[in-house]
Amino acid sequence: MTEGSDAYPYRFERTSGVDRLRERFSDLAAGAETGATASIAGRLRTVRTHGKLAFADLEDASGRIQLFASQDVLGEDAMEEFGRLSVGDVVGAEGEVVTTRRGELSLKVATVTVLAPCLRSMPEKWHGMTEVESRYRQRYLDLLVNPAAREVVTGRAAANAAARRLLEERGFIEVETPILHPLAGGAVARPFQTHHNALDMDLYLRIAPELYLKRLLIGGLERVYELNRSFRNEGVSSRHNPEYTMLEAYEAYADYHDTMSLVEDLVRTIADAVTGSLQPTTAGRTIDLEGTFRRITMFEAVEEASGIDLRPAWDDLDDDRLWAAAAELRVAVHPAWGRGKVVAEIFESCAEKALLQPTFVAGFPVEVSPLAKGHRSIEGFTEHADLVIGGVEMCPCYSELNDPAEQRRRFEQQAQARAQGDEEATLPDEDFLEALSYGMPPAGGFGLGIDRLLTLLLGAPSIREVILFPTLRPPQMPSGGQVTK
Numbered sequence: 001m002t003e004g005s006d007a008y009p010y011r012f013e014r015t016s017g018v019d020r021l022r023e024r025f026s027d028l029a030a031g032a033e034t035g036a037t038a039s040i041a042g043r044l045r046t047v048r049t050h051g052k053l054a055f056a057d058l059e060d061a062s063g064r065i066q067l068f069a070s071q072d073v074l075g076e077d078a079m080e081e082f083g084r085l086s087v088g089d090v091v092g093a094e095g096e097v098v099t100t101r102r103g104e105l106s107l108k109v110a111t112v113t114v115l116a117p118c119l120r121s122m123p124e125k126w127h128g129m130t131e132v133e134s135r136y137r138q139r140y141l142d143l144l145v146n147p148a149a150r151e152v153v154t155g156r157a158a159a160n161a162a163a164r165r166l167l168e169e170r171g172f173i174e175v176e177t178p179i180l181h182p183l184a185g186g187a188v189a190r191p192f193q194t195h196h197n198a199l200d201m202d203l204y205l206r207i208a209p210e211l212y213l214k215r216l217l218i219g220g221l222e223r224v225y226e227l228n229r230s231f232r233n234e235g236v237s238s239r240h241n242p243e244y245t246m247l248e249a250y251e252a253y254a255d256y257h258d259t260m261s262l263v264e265d266l267v268r269t270i271a272d273a274v275t276g277s278l279q280p281t282t283a284g285r286t287i288d289l290e291g292t293f294r295r296i297t298m299f300e301a302v303e304e305a306s307g308i309d310l311r312p313a314w315d316d317l318d319d320d321r322l323w324a325a326a327a328e329l330r331v332a333v334h335p336a337w338g339r340g341k342v343v344a345e346i347f348e349s350c351a352e353k354a355l356l357q358p359t360f361v362a363g364f365p366v367e368v369s370p371l372a373k374g375h376r377s378i379e380g381f382t383e384h385a386d387l388v389i390g391g392v393e394m395c396p397c398y399s400e401l402n403d404p405a406e407q408r409r410r411f412e413q414q415a416q417a418r419a420q421g422d423e424e425a426t427l428p429d430e431d432f433l434e435a436l437s438y439g440m441p442p443a444g445g446f447g448l449g450i451d452r453l454l455t456l457l458l459g460a461p462s463i464r465e466v467i468l469f470p471t472l473r474p475p476q477m478p479s480g481g482q483v484t485k
Contacts, residue, residue: 045064190232236471296361361385370413
């Protein structure tokens with residue numbers, strides 16, 4: 001150690017990571033001296049002093065190694081300074097690579113430099129951070145003490161890379177579209193609103209990139225995707241966070257059957273990349289992603305879950321029977337809702353959670369799916385399928401609506417719903433309607449919720465586990481340890 005050195009140096013020259021040292025010197029006998037020197041850096045996990053000897057465990061991003069300090073090498077003053085190091089300090093160390101008499105690979109330090117002192121108490125060694133709220137608020141500490149938290153980071157990176165590889169192999173181009181929208185469109189959701197001072201106009205954080213990606217299809221790009229951040233001003237729960245990651249893609253000259261097949265391949269590819277298995281376990285239940293995913297109608301899903309067949313009431317335009325079924329199933333309905341919204345609410349309330357194995361629920365009412373083509377065989381429904389796994393909706397797939405007159409009519413219906421108090425209804429987008437008038441080829445599209453899929457694959461109890469910095473209520477009182485030095 002160098003006396004009077006700055007506690008916050010500008011840089012430190014490393015010659016190796018811990019993993020490279022362990023790989024290079026994996027076969028050393030106990031008590032070996034190599035004559036090879038190395039310079040490493042990382043965070044101290046333990047510090048133990050024993051008179052004229054001292055030991056510390058240093059951890060970098062690749063692993064952990066022991067620092068071995070001897071007064072014979074360092075001298076009395078530097079040895080005392082080594083003993084004043086604290087758990088959590090970020091240090092750089094240089095010395096000879098050796099093994100102790102017990103065979104522990106170590107760095108026999110010649111110099112140690114404090115790069116950033118830890119001024120607060122680190123979480124307790126064995127128990128880590130177990131209070132869930134603290135783990136989310138202080139994710140940096142969670143990452144330091146909980147290996148599972150770091151696995152989430154690497155899992156997300158693997159998922160993103162695998163998705164990109166598959167899509168690019170199939171001719172899709174990755175694009176970037178605006179996050180600030182003049183109108184909130186592309187999904188049925190409540191947006192965040194802001195104001196741009198220089199332009200003196202209201203803008204919305206995007207709830208989906210859909211309408212911009214479709215503009216690219218009109219422009220002649222036939223396969224496009226965006227791994228995007230989107231935002232919805234809605235509730236927070238184990239399945240919902242106000243900002244989230246979605247993979248959205250569109251393919252010209254395809255329909256939702258083609259899209260469902262593509263999504264199957266994507267889910268399997270991501271699962272294999274993240275877990276190495278096509279049979280992940282969540283909440284003690286095994287999910288089988290290996291075979292072809294099941295495809296059923298919304299009516300079939302409701303009948304399987306409740307024993308009630310809604311199709312006759314739908315076909316006979318018998319709204320009283322639909323409302324009676326909702327009451328029997330204890331599904332609360334709003335008086336202003338149309339029949340399609342009621343059927344969708346019944347499905348989401350009583351049938352969706354019963355779909356454990358991967359299932360495409362093919363067909364959603366027009367009222368809740370204003371951007372999908374009409375269904376070819378079910379009047380009043382659209383070619384919109386939701387992939388449900390583990391009782392959670394993962395991905396909508398559409399045969400995309402490309403008729404500008406029909407799209408205008410759908411937007412007008414949404415405007416009426418908004419006027420009646422539905423804050424999630426889609427706003428009419430005249431610019432998009434103008435783009436559609438130039439002709440958009442038939443297309444299939446999807447929006448895969450990456451956060452929800454990772455929650456399932458990693459067996460996490462909440463979406464907050466897989467989002468590094470989830471949105472939380474303001475803390476009731478200051479958190480964190482006390483200054484210790």
